[in-house]
Amino acid sequence: MYDPDAAQIAPFCASDAVLSWYDRHRRDLPWRAKPLEPADPYAVWLSEIMLQQTTVAAVKPYFSAFLARWPSVHDLAASPIEEVMREWAGLGYYSRARNLHACAKMIAGAFEGRFPQSEAELRRLPGIGPYTAAAIAAIAFGRRAVVVDGNVERVVARLFAIEAPLPSVRPLIRAKADVLTPHERPGDFAQGMMDLGATICTPRSPACAICPLSDFCEGRRSGDPARFPVKAPKAVRPRRRGAAFYICREDGAVMLRTRPNKGLLGGMSEVPGSVWDADFDPAAALGQAPMRVPFKRLDVTIEHVFTHFSLTLEVFAAAAPLAQEAPAGCRWVAPADLSREALPGVMRKVLEAVGRGGDLKPNGEQARQAKPRAPRAIASMADAG
DNA sequence: GAAACGTGGAT
């Protein structure tokens, strides 16, 4: 009787082991071409941008939504940037969305709808760095490219038991990955390495017993593969504080504004707020409110963690008459339009806390079940003035 | 090279 596993020829080298493992255990992902089918460069590019520092689970619903709404790079290029930002809302790292749109316009325009195939050309496009250029060249176009992401770093660091710490050891890891990368099927090899890192050679407790590279692995031989890659100590995350001003008009409209395109949450919508800093004084917060109306300080605080600081937000609420005009830079948003705003996660928390969560579309179209929410903060307001 | 740049899930 034919046994495909028994018939498997012992891999000649580590890259063969990765490829044969990939053929049997590849993950079935929405953006991934089926075996023997050609890759769609648009889907590869879109998924690679979304996957930058972002988990597969988080990307899936966004990828589906983008592909359904903009089936081709031409469709995406023709869309207003505001709609792209809105669809991206909740996924994080918003400069990716702006660069995505800028890149789509370049491809649809100067490149006549076709992505360049070489790493060097891809690298010149907005939002495409060394990793993404290599990934697209290899996965979408079958070019030999050295694809090094966090998964590959971990697999290689363990394979060679590299003692020097990240990030300074990156050039060495890349050199090792270069030697491993085959001239045949470089795209499958790259995806195999990433799948290996995501499912077998995981950060905490690697499953060496079922790893196709275990015979080659110095890290396993060392007895403690999980200690690789060694990392330099990271800086402590400071805390900043600030105020958010929830102003609701008689008809239910909410006052919002749009953040500057550059910097934190660039181009996204927000409830007006104070500056966020380490020595924020709630007692003096109203001096930074967008208009002089009687605010009440709510009995809630919003906690949110960004990459480089934690944020604690005090919420102040006020009602405004129907005739109240929005101050410069601000606008009234009707309840029915709230779900179409490009609201980042932290602002969704604010609106959730004041009882306007029901007006929002869930992030990424996920059917998120209503978490047991604290009783409406708006009902338990403490006098601020 | 260092710092800025989001978010949610796992531990």
Add this chain to the structure above:
DNA sequence: TATCCAAGTTT
């Protein structure tokens, strides 16, 4: 609650 982590890029 605190820390780590996830298919990195830009300045």
